[in-house]
Amino acid sequence: MxxxxxxxxxxxxxxxxxxxxxxxxxxxxxxxxxxxxxxxxxxxxxxxxxxxxxxxxxxxxxxxxxxxxxxxxxxxxxxxxxxxxxxxxxxxxxxxxxxxxxxxxxxxxxxxxxxxxxxxxxxxxxxxxxxxxxxxxxxLSVGGLTVWTCLVEQANIRAGQTILVQGSGGVSLFALQIAKMFGLKVIATTGSKEKEQKLKDLGADEVINYNAFPEWSTEVKRLNGGIGVDVTLDVAGTDTIEQSILSVKQHGFVGLIGLMTGTKLTIDLVPLITNYVRLQAYSVGNAQELNDFVKAIEKNNIKxxxxxxxxxxxxxxxxxxxxxxxxxxxxxxxxxx
Incomplete structure (x- = not known):
């Protein structure tokens, strides 16, 4: 073969x-x-x-x-x-x-x-x-399933919440699509002017260009009525974890699912502890969860x-x-x- x-x-x-x-x-x-x-x-x-x-x-x-x-x-x-x-x-x-x-x-x-x-x-x-x-x-079996289990099983997302989706790679786009399926408001980030409109076309309610806002957590809060989001998935690791933590509200959820910029994290514990932020590392899921994901894709015609x-x-x-x-x-x- x-x-x-x-x-x-x-x-x-x-x-x-x-x-x-x-x-x-x-x-x-x-x-x-x-x-x-x-x-x-x-x-x-x-x-x-x-x-x-x-x-x-x-x-x-x-x-x-x-x-x-x-x-x-x-x-x-x-x-x-x-x-x-x-x-x-x-x-x-x-x-x-x-x-x-x-x-x-x-x-x-x-x-x-x-x-x-x-x-x-x-x-x-x-x-x-x-x-x-x-x-x-x-x-579906790695990128899609990781996002599905992290958002649905771990973060327990529900309609009316707000999520910050970071970037426009395939994993982040799954997060956007699943979040819209569940009725969440979506704030997305990108470093590309061209991709801003693509994210909006896919359903993002707000888009932040992180080149214009290097400390994008401040802009996230401005776009969300002055408070942080309920959920974000950090896909980059070293370079983004600090802003991810600062972007979520009290009792917010930060899913650690990627390491594109590095594996070592330097974290200020003050906002983490005082805001009761949950950090949850996760990857993929089991066959039963993948089967649930398949049913949701068919029911909602997710592409x-x-x-x-x-x-x-x-x-x-x-x-x-x-x-x-x-x-x-x-x-x-x-x-x-």
Missing amino acids: KSIQLEQFDIAHLKLREIPTPTVGENEVLVKTTAVCLEFHDLIVVENRIPFGIPLPHIPVSEGVGIVESVGHKVTRWKKGDRVIIPFISRWEAGKNTPYNDQLRTGFSLPGLLAEYSVQPENTLVRTPDNLTDEEAAP PVVDSVFPLENVQDAFYRFKSGKAFGKVVVAFER
């Missing part, structure tokens, strides 16, 4: 190679990959920004969808031709995550999805939403925002597009059907 092998660390060393097609066990499913989506941690792996000790060669990318090609003889949930979302943490079926579940992560301890086929467990595959193409559904789609042979271009920071929405790699 065709696969993309990372033979040395760096985007330039992603190479198209032929490798054997894997075989399924009795409770496993062989999935033919149709589309994958790039996440920031995929770039971290490819460029070895954080050394995870991944041996090379390695098949990267952790998020995608496909079609069932064959099943093990004990599999009852799936049949050939079913459209499925491939799990990131393949053992996490329900409940809280555990160290046992966490041992197996697609694109890290397991081979990633830049390959024509992968073997998946029967019990954590989730059906692809009927209203989405494979390219639109590719970002994830796709910036661009690249063929497998142009995977390096896809990574360079993602790394540029110019994308509005998700960068997807599609396989030949």
Whole structure:
């Protein structure tokens, strides 16, 4: 089968190679990959920004969808031709995550999805939403699910609240779409004049250009009647955490879901403690939560925002597009059907 092998660390060393097609066990499913989506941690792996000790060669990318090609003889949930979302943490079926579940992560301890086929467990595959193409559904299992669980399960968002959405990457756009689905007022930030209107077209009630307002928490409060927002998701880490904390109201929620500008945080505890701010780190979710997310997408006809789609042979271009920071929405790699 065709696969993309990372033979040395760096985007330039992603190479198209032929490798054997894997075989399924009795409770496993062989999935033919149709589309994958790039996440920031995929770039971290490819460029070895954080050394995870991944041996090379390695098949990267952790998020995608496909079609069932064959099943093990004990599999009852799936049949050939079913459209499925491939799990990131393949053992996490329900409940809280555990160290046992966490041992197996697609694109890290397991081979990633830049390959024509992968073997998946029967019990954590989730059906692809009927209203989405494979390219639109590719970002659901990591980017989309992280936002869904953080906002719905952790922050417990509800109509009438206000959320601050930071930036215009695919994860932040999921936050905007889910927030509007639940009836929240949305204040969004961007550093691009061009993207300001795109955010408004997607449903943002107010947009702040953080180049014009470097201490954007003050502008957030001005646009929200002088008080902070109920919720924000910090996607950048080091450079934004201080403003994120200052942007929320008393008893506000700051979800820590990204580290684009760094992993080390310097936090002033005074506004954190005096305003009873909740900091909650979170990533992805379980198969049960992903299934709930799929139902919400179908019921509300949510369409994830796709910036661009690249063929497998142009995977390096896809990574360079993602790394540029110019994308509005998700960068997807599609396989030949």
